[in-house]
Amino acid sequence: MxxxxxxxxxxxxxxxxxxxxxxxxxxxxxxxxxxxxxxxxxxxxxxxxxxxxxxxxxxxxxxxxxxxxxxxxxxxxxxxxxxxxxxxxxxxxxxxxxxxxxxxxxxxxxxxxxxxxxxxxxxxxxxxxxxxxxxxxxxxxxxxxxxxxxxxxxxxxxxxxxxxxxxxxxxxxxxGSVTLSDSVSPGPGIGEGMIAEPLAAIAAGHPEVSIGSYPSFGPAGFQTQLVIRGKDAAKVAAAKADIEAMVTGLRR
Amino acid sequence: MxxxxxxxxxxxxxxxxxxxxxxxxxxxxxxxxxxxxxxxxxxxxxxxxxxxxxxxxxxxxxxxxxxxxxxxxxxxxxxxxxxxxxxxxxxxxxxxxxxxxxxxxxxxxxxxxxxxxxxxxxxxxxxxxxxxxxxxxxxxxxxxxxxxxxxxxxxxxxxxxxxxxxxxxxxxxxxGSVTLSDSVSPGPGIGEGMIAEPLAAIAAGHPEVSIGSYPSFGPAGFQTQLVIRGKDAAKVAAAKADIEAMVTGLRR
Known part of the structure; x- marks a missing residue:
């Protein structure tokens, strides 16, 4: 080439x-x-x-x-x-x-x-x-x-x-600029049904990143992976921090 | 349901x-x-x-x-x-x-x-x-x-x-009626380059079936699988027989 x-x-x-x-x-x-x-x-x-x-x-x-x-x-x-x-x-x-x-x-x-x-x-x-x-x-x-x-x-x-x-x-x-992605895995105890409402609020507060929830079914039952995608590393990191705080709150 | x-x-x-x-x-x-x-x-x-x-x-x-x-x-x-x-x-x-x-x-x-x-x-x-x-x-x-x-x-x-x-x-x-499929695997010695011409002639002679050649790359090098698809079992079988005869001829 x-x-x-x-x-x-x-x-x-x-x-x-x-x-x-x-x-x-x-x-x-x-x-x-x-x-x-x-x-x-x-x-x-x-x-x-x-x-x-x-x-x-x-x-x-x-x-x-x-x-x-x-x-x-x-x-x-x-x-x-x-x-x-x-x-x-x-x-x-x-x-x-x-x-x-x-x-x-x-x-x-x-x-x-x-x-x-x-x-x-x-x-x-x-x-x-x-x-x-x-x-x-x-x-x-x-x-x-x-x-x-x-x-x-x-x-x-x-x-x-x-x-x-x-x-x-x-x-x-x-x-073009690379779409960055990062993820948070809440673990087996926390399903989409518990996460959906606070996650929607976080997504609304971070309009320049895309936040997805991807459930899967494994030996431990249902789990979900929360994926944050965006072009700006700082904005991806900020959304991730909010998601981690939310998940930590649910684990208590 | x-x-x-x-x-x-x-x-x-x-x-x-x-x-x-x-x-x-x-x-x-x-x-x-x-x-x-x-x-x-x-x-x-x-x-x-x-x-x-x-x-x-x-x-x-x-x-x-x-x-x-x-x-x-x-x-x-x-x-x-x-x-x-x-x-x-x-x-x-x-x-x-x-x-x-x-x-x-x-x-x-x-x-x-x-x-x-x-x-x-x-x-x-x-x-x-x-x-x-x-x-x-x-x-x-x-x-x-x-x-x-x-x-x-x-x-x-x-x-x-x-x-x-x-x-x-x-x-x-x-x-609807099920599309039947059958296949012939010529084996490692016979590649698409050798098969293509006689296969095209067989395909032209069997217009009511669809014949595909699907190469793959494995430990023994390139192989191809010849797949015959059609709605009529007799027509699939007839095309398969012609392909098998062709492959047998190439193996000699």
């Missing part, structure tokens, strides 16, 4: 678009949404929407068009392999109204990876099809690249490959 | 709407999408889209309106607890243009669960707010019910509770 990342204090917003019938059938359990969301949050890009659509060109294009106009970036996973159901690259080209063809840059890295052009079967060459005007996103695992066209980053669906592509794509992205 | 399920041979299509900032931040990894998708596929309801949106009323309503008009059912998870960030029930009421208030049926089950009405704090009563006209969906874990309004099924976000609500909601749903 040639260019280095840029930062700004602005908010940068993104969507994730997962492409694949196998996710919608439940046969494959998605592992990419949570990974990408956590990664982007960590570098200062806020994920505001996720969609999962089938391997159907019109549905992919519809989602791409809805999301790329609304968010700073769209990150797609899936559908860039060599088989007939891999139609993401063509759908992206069609959404942007650009041509798509076998890309000499992709052929070069794949030829090196496979040990000679005689190994570039038509199926493998299908993975070298890149829309006109796209930048490649390196794939150090299996060579066949992802790409970035406009504000859309197109990555593989296999988590191991997607994660390396995301590392490389991140160098090209504009990032 | 009073009514029993109905079946038909038609296709029944659904969307899943996950509501929650904590999923979008990556802090909580969603476990509901894959579970619901697999469950619905098994009972003959095809999931055709998933969206994840933040805890923001306008975004929830926008997604509800887009999805409930397009699919036979919408299954939501998250945002029906007692805290200030639990706004799903109100958003559903607003999307449907109906009133919402504390529901005596919900109060009854919650009073029994908590051991008396004196334990129904304002926060807990918030969980008894149900839009007018909705059917309750029983929650055998922690009493506070989900509900079904029109074609929208509203469930908790905690997986353990959501799964029981889904069991109960399923009794009320119209189901």
């Amino acid at each position: 040639e260019s280095s990342g840029q930062s700004s204090s602005a908010t940068v917003r993104a969507a994730i678009l997962v492409i694949g019938d196998e996710i919608l059938s439940g046969r494959t359990k998605d592992k990419n949404i949570g990974y990408i969301a956590e990664f982007l949050t960590g570098v200062g890009i806020d994920v505001k929407e996720v969609r999962v659509v089938p391997d159907e060109e019109d549905r992919i294009i519809e989602a791409l068009d809805a999301l790329r106009g609304r968010y700073d970036y769209v990150f797609t996973t899936g559908g860039i392999g060599p088989t007939h159901d891999d139609i993401t690259a063509d759908a992206v080209a069609k959404a942007f109204g650009v041509a798509i063809d076998v890309d000499p840059r992709a052929v070069a890295v794949m030829t090196a990876h496979y040990g000679g052009s005689e190994h570039l079967t038509p199926a493998r060459l299908r993975m070298a099809r890149i829309p006109a005007g796209a930048e490649l996103v390196d794939n150090p695992v299996s060579a066949a690249p992802g790409f970035m066209l406009g504000n859309v980053v197109v990555m593989a669906g296999v988590p191991h490959i997607m994660q390396r592509m995301l590392d490389n794509a991140a160098l090209k992205l504009r990032t | 009073e009514s029993s399920g109905q079946s038909s041979s038609a296709t029944v299509r659904a969307a899943i709407l996950v509501i929650g900032d904590e999923i979008l931040s990556g802090r909580t990894k969603d476990k509901n999408i894959g579970y619901i998708a697999e469950f619905l596929t098994g009972v003959g309801i095809d999931v055709k889209e998933v969206r994840v949106v933040p805890d923001e009323e306008d975004r929830i309503i926008e997604a509800l309106d887009a999805l409930r008009g397009r699919y036979d059912y919408v299954f939501t998870t998250g945002g029906i607890g007692p805290t200030h960030d639990d706004i799903t029930a109100d958003a559903v009421a607003k999307a449907f243009g109906v009133a919402i208030d504390v529901d005596p049926r919900a109060v009854a089950v919650m009073t029994a669960h908590y051991g008396g009405s004196e334990h129904l704090t304002p926060a807990r009563l918030r969980m008894a707010r149900i839009p007018a006209g909705a059917e309750l969906v029983d929650n055998p874990v922690s009493a506070a019910p989900g509900f079904m309004l029109g074609n929208v099924v509203v469930m908790a976000g905690v997986p353990h509770i959501m799964q029981r609500m889904l069991d109960n909601a399923a009794l009320k749903l119209r189901t």
Whole structure:
């Protein structure tokens, strides 16, 4: 990757678009949404929407068009392999109204990876099809690249490959201020029903942070985790202090 | 649940709407999408889209309106607890243009669960707010019910509770013919690059089934699983036989 990342204090917003019938059938359990969301949050890009659509060109294009106009970036996973159901690259080209063809840059890295052009079967060459005007996103695992066209980053669906592509794509992205988060765990004795009213008052008193309560069910019964999120560390800390004082009061 | 399920041979299509900032931040990894998708596929309801949106009323309503008009059912998870960030029930009421208030049926089950009405704090009563006209969906874990309004099924976000609500909601749903699936695993020696061309020919010859190739990366390197999906068992079997013959030929 040639260019280095840029930062700004602005908010940068993104969507994730997962492409694949196998996710919608439940046969494959998605592992990419949570990974990408956590990664982007960590570098200062806020994920505001996720969609999962089938391997159907019109549905992919519809989602791409809805999301790329609304968010700073769209990150797609899936559908860039060599088989007939891999139609993401063509759908992206069609959404942007650009041509798509076998890309000499992709052929070069794949030829090196496979040990000679005689190994570039038509199926493998299908993975070298890149829309006109796209930048490649390196794939150090299996060579066949992802790409970035406009504000859309197109990555593989296999988590191991997607994660390396995301590392490389991140160098090209504009990032905003990181959303910080901190949390308070009241413990098993204190449930949401006890906390809800004082927590709502604290949330109202700290309008510049977002406070969430996330219950879970474990061996000790219900517990909840109170999460404070915001862009300003002092404001997150102030809200946390109020929550801790409230929880301490309830424990007495 | 009073009514029993109905079946038909038609296709029944659904969307899943996950509501929650904590999923979008990556802090909580969603476990509901894959579970619901697999469950619905098994009972003959095809999931055709998933969206994840933040805890923001306008975004929830926008997604509800887009999805409930397009699919036979919408299954939501998250945002029906007692805290200030639990706004799903109100958003559903607003999307449907109906009133919402504390529901005596919900109060009854919650009073029994908590051991008396004196334990129904304002926060807990918030969980008894149900839009007018909705059917309750029983929650055998922690009493506070989900509900079904029109074609929208509203469930908790905690997986353990959501799964029981889904069991109960399923009794009320119209189901279609089940999409069957079968698979062929060519093994470590045979990658997508070798399979793609003959597989595309087989797919073209079996237009009434859907054939996907799902690569994964494991200890033995890349493998792929070839999955055949369709509503007709004989057609799935015929496509599988052609794929097995193709793979056997490649192994020689």
